[in-house]
Amino acid sequence: MDTSNLTEPPAAKRVLWTSITLSFAAGFADTTTFIGGNETFSAHVTGNFIIFGAKLMGEQEDQHTWMSLLTFPVFVIAVMIGGWWVSRGRTPRSLLLLESLLLLLAGITACILSIWKGQHSSINVIVVMITVVAMGFQNCFSRLAASFTFGQTTVMTGNVTQAALAIREYFAQRSDRAALTKLKQQAVLVGGFGSGCVGGAFLGGWFGLTALVLPGLIMSSCYLLHDQLDNATTPSTSNKTIK
Secondary structure, three states: OOHHHOOOOOOHHHHHHHHHHHHHHHHHHHHHHHHHOOOOOOOOOOHHHHHHHHHHHOOOOOOOOOHHHHHHHHHHHHHHHHHHHHHOOOOOOHHHHHHHHHHHHHHHHHHHHHHHHOOOHHHHHHHHHHHHHHHHHHHHHHHHOHHHOOOOOOOOHHHHHHHHHHHHHHHHOOOOHHHHHHHHHHHHHHHHHHHHHHHHHHHHHHHHHHHHHHHHHHHHHHHHHHHHHHHHHOOOOOOOOOO
């Protein structure tokens, strides 16, 4: 794999914007698929093991209970495809374009099929799996281009842990600037994710899985920002790799 595309130091504004948009998109998608997709997480896929166990042992088991486990292999395959995609010479940020297209596809598919066939659980499964693939690409981007975000954008447990440690360091070392910077960065991620959850709860409740169009549009803007910044800093566009 060509690592030249992975080590370019990103601009500070790009890191901030990318961290906000990715965490917001993940929180929005996770909440929307949970509300409109048979209580299935699309970003925090390991949480579906808990949902599966609860339904299996409770009175809510139905024909779609086992479908929650399908998100795990779908997610793993999506990450593997993302890694293969970048290994073929594409830049990691091209994964953001793929993610945005998938989220738009999920939302538009949900809208069309709900009009055509009405609300049906099998339709929800298709849309949720498309969203899981999109979140797999986002996780892959976060790993292959870690310097482009403040941290993990799809699961907040680690970020909350980092924030708690930063708070302790800040008070223990008497207003340590490095600790304060870490705390601000984690606040961006957690705040973005939380805002996405609130947005997904409201819009997902009103429009169902069709609301996934919104994070798709937001991720498109994130990709375009990367593209504009790269064009502004690159003197020549000849022999340009696929983005």
